[in-house]
Amino acid sequence: MTDTAANPVLRRLPLIVIAAVALLGAFFLRDHLTFEALAQNREALIAFRDANYLLTIVMFLAAYVVIVAFSLPGATIATLTGGFLFATFPGALFNVMGATIGAMAIFLAARWGFGESLGKRIDGSDGTVKKIKDGIDENQWSMLFLIRLIPAVPFFLANLIPAFLDVPLYRFVVSTFIGIIPGTVVYTSVGAGLGEVFARGDTPNLGIIFEPQILLPIIGLCLLAALPIILKAIRGKKGL
Numbered sequence: 313m314t315d316t317a318a319n320p321v322l323r324r325l326p327l328i329v330i331a332a333v334a335l336l337g338a339f340f341l342r343d344h345l346t347f348e349a350l351a352q353n354r355e356a357l358i359a360f361r362d363a364n365y366l367l368t369i370v371m372f373l374a375a376y377v378v379i380v381a382f383s384l385p386g387a388t389i390a391t392l393t394g395g396f397l398f399a400t401f402p403g404a405l406f407n408v409m410g411a412t413i414g415a416m417a418i419f420l421a422a423r424w425g426f427g428e429s430l431g432k433r434i435d436g437s438d439g440t441v442k443k444i445k446d447g448i449d450e451n452q453w454s455m456l457f458l459i460r461l462i463p464a465v466p467f468f469l470a471n472l473i474p475a476f477l478d479v480p481l482y483r484f485v486v487s488t489f490i491g492i493i494p495g496t497v498v499y500t501s502v503g504a505g506l507g508e509v510f511a512r513g514d515t516p517n518l519g520i521i522f523e524p525q526i527l528l529p530i531i532g533l534c535l536l537a538a539l540p541i542i543l544k545a546i547r548g549k550k551g552l
Contacts, residue, residue, distance in 0.1 A: 324426070361397050
């Protein structure tokens with residue numbers, strides 16, 4: 313019987329599948345998971361939700377998990393759809409749950425395929441990469457929250473980096489669930505107002521997260537998350 317722990321191909325099979333599905337999805341789904349598709353099917357979606365509310369929740373969560381887990385195009389549209397179908401709340405909760413579960417799937421696939429061996433190689437190395445890993449190890453909670461709160465960090469990278477740096481699963485899940493709440497609530501609220509947007513024939517303002525009234529509180533949360541790192545650096549300098 314083949315030992316999957318000793319077979320690098322089998323260990324990396326989940327990541328290979330994810331990468332293959334992501335490439336196929338980028339090619340075949342890019343024209344389907346769009347705002348225009350949501351606008352065209354909005355009445356059918358609302359009718360289905362009204363007739364099958366619990367089933368709609370289950371199907372929506374499953375679709376969101378698949379989109380995130382396989383890095384398919386349309387994550388932002390899925391978040392808007394959550395707001396459109398379920399309002400800001402519980403839509404934001406469903407969006408956060410789907411994103412967290414999907415992120416956990418990528419994290420586990422990367423950890424199983426590369427994470428442990430890569431982490432050991434980094435630990436045994438010298439230089440800048442080792443220093444970066446040591447810094448993350450010393451401030452894991454702060455760094456994990458920061459990469460979730462900063463809008464400029466791509467979501468799939470925030471899923472992969474912790475897997476390669478030996479972050480415990482529970483820390484990854486907790487920081488992901490809590491850290492994506494601010495941005496998710498913003499986009500879910502945009503989705504909750506899509507009825508009026510559709511009526512005007514407009515498109516939603518997806519750049520709203522960079523407007524001052526939204527961005528400044530998120531920056532404040534980033535500074536709060538970074539505070540332990542800053543204080544540790546200050547104490548370190550005083551100890552010199």
